[in-house]
Every structure is written in structure tokens, then in C-alpha cells.
Amino acid sequence: MMRGHDESVEKDYKPFLTNKSLSYHQDCILYANEMNMRGHLDKLLQYEYFINIIRKQNRKFAKWQKEEKNDSVDLIMEFFGYGRSEAKQALTVLTPSQVDQIRLLLGKR
Secondary structure (H helix, E strand, C coil): CCCCCCHHHHHHCCHHHHHHHHCCCCCCHHHHHHHHHCCCCCHHHHHHHHHHHCCCCCCCCCCCCCCCCCHHHHHHHHHHCCCHHHHHHHHHHCCHHHHHHHHHHCCCC
16 A cells, blocks of 8 residues: 655655665664665665655664774875875885875874
């Protein structure tokens, strides 16, 4: 049985945000993953899938995980002009004394 169709809700539907939010709830993670694999589908189809498959219940807000701030990665990004993933790789081969030397060269004591 299909629930009511509300055009204003459908218009404001953001697939990425919905999938990310639902992925933090154990009862919804598989449904969110299904839509992640079918991101090419029309927004209306994704919206109707979720509205009809997920049971109504009160779910507590789950804070989104954020990447921890790493000053050493930021230093390497600035010094070498690397992106975040490249700077993380470089950090695995640099010694702490080399990172300290980069910090001194950038004047970031």
C-alpha cells in the first residue's frame, strides 16, 4: 500500500543526504545501500522506495562522523601542494623530525 504523495517533500528530497542519514540506523542501512548502488534512478523513484519500504518509527538523530583534524597532514598539504589523501600517504614515510622540520620551514611553531 503506497503512502500519500506530497510534491513539496519530493521536490526537496536530496538523495545523498537521505542515504547518508539513513545509513546511521541499523534498520535502514541495507535500504540506503541499495539506493547508493542505484544512484542513477530518478529522485521520485528513490523517494517512493524509501517512503514505502522503511517502517515509520521515532529514530534518534545520529551525529555524522567527521574526519579527525590532523595538523601534520595539513602541513604536508601546504608544503608539498598535495591533496589530503596524498598527504596522508606522505605522512606514513616521513619521520616525526622531518615533519617538525617542515613545520619550522613554514613558520608554524
